[in-house]
Amino acid sequence: MHVSFELAQQIIDKAVEKSIAIGVKSCIAVLDSGGNLKSFTRMDDAxxxxxxxxxxxxxxxCYFAMPSGEIGKLSQPGSPLYSIEQSNDGLITFPGGLPIVDAEGILIGAIGVSGDTVENDHIVAQAGVNVAGVCDVPKHPWRT
Incomplete structure (x- = not known):
């Protein structure tokens, strides 16, 4: 199952609302569970x-069914995933990317936010994910 167009738009709308509330200009991407772009917005002046x-x-x-910042912790020099950001035509391993899962814990997509500090990017992404009603990382990330 994939994030629907309607849900993707709701996620974007909530993330934009949060960006405005905290005074940041963001680019916000929502992908389906296959890592394909479903919806995107670039706020004015982002x-x-x-x-x-x-x-x-x-x-x-999306690809690893975990927050991008968690991948970042595992990809530091000497860590098990060092240099993983070089794979898959380039990954970003700092906060601001979150998986989107359904009520059964199945990965249905992901959100990515960039435009301010990684802390604010994460806050905006979390606001978007909260629309889906499920915020936990799936127990079985391979179930898509």
Whole structure:
């Protein structure tokens, strides 16, 4: 199952609302469970460079069914996933990408946010994911 167009738009809308509330300009990407772009927005005055970063944060969260920032912790020098960001045509391994799972714990997509600090990107992404009603990482991430 994939995130629907309607849900993707609701996620984007809530993330934009949160961006405005905390005073940041964000690029926001929602992907389906296959890592394909489902919906995207670039707020006025958001950095152009953040377009690619938002999509890659979402891709990272989707491909590994975990927050992009968690992959970042595992990809430091000497860690088990060191240099993983070089795979899959480039990943982003800092916060701002979150998996989206359904009520059964099945991965249905991911969100990626870029445009401000990684802390604010994560806050905006979390606001978007909260629309789906399920925020936990799936127990069986391979179930898509």
């Amino acid at each position: 950095w152009v460079g953040s377009i690619d970063i938002a999509i890659k944060k979402a891709k990272t969260a």
